[in-house]
Amino acid sequence: MPLRTSWSEDKCPIARAADVLGDPWSLLVLREVFLGNNRFDGMKKELRVADNVLSERLRRLVGAGVLTAEPYSAGTRPRNEYRLTAAGTDALPVLHALTVWAQRHTQSPGGKSMRIICTTCGTESASGAWCQTCGAELTVATTAWAHPKSSENLIELARAGTPQKTSD
Ligand SMILES: [Zn+2]
Structure with a gap:
């Protein structure tokens, strides 16, 4: 199910914050990053979440400027580690x-x-x-x-x- 985006330009700041942070998975992804669990596989294991759901939330949080995706290499595949931006730590x-x-x-x-x-x-x-x-x-x-x-x-x-x- 696609996430709602209808509040991203709302006059109310609570609505705009809810648009970015109001989704349960997004909040739990943020919790994991604050706890230092900032790689896809680690988050997937802890949250017991489907790959597509986790990918979508990470993409949204990066797109909203809350997280950055920093590549690192694990074996042959480049992967991302997610870090909090200033908006994320806020x-x-x-x-x-x-x-x-x-x-x-x-x-x-x-x-x-x-x-x-x-x-x-x-x-x-x-x-x-x-x-x-x-x-x-x-x-x-x-x-x-x-x-x-x-x-x-x-x-x-x-x-x-x-x-x-x-x-x-
Ligand atoms: Zn104190």
Whole structure:
């Protein structure tokens, strides 16, 4: 099913944001890139998504200027690694707002929650925009997630912007 594009020129900024970010797969692709899972096969495995659906969302996010596709070589095939642009990293407070909302108003099946940690002072923040302890803005450079899907205790988002090793 094609994605809707009818809001890309809407006067309302919420509608224009929804046009780019409002699709569930697109938000989950962004989550993966923030977590450092930024290659097609890794995202496909984690999201259990069909190839064509993932390709379409990546194409849209690159087209909207949220991600860039950087080629790397794996064996004989050139492949892409996806990185956040400035517009992409600016979506972090959006994901945090969704996190805070979900933890207030929805049930986690495993009872696990996600914690947003300010790496400037090391404390958990109940706000997704600013650290309530030290006042630092929560950006990719200053935020870590304790994410229920990850076995790692804390994932520093700063790693999301760095290229992966090509040996895997
Ligand atoms: Zn802090």
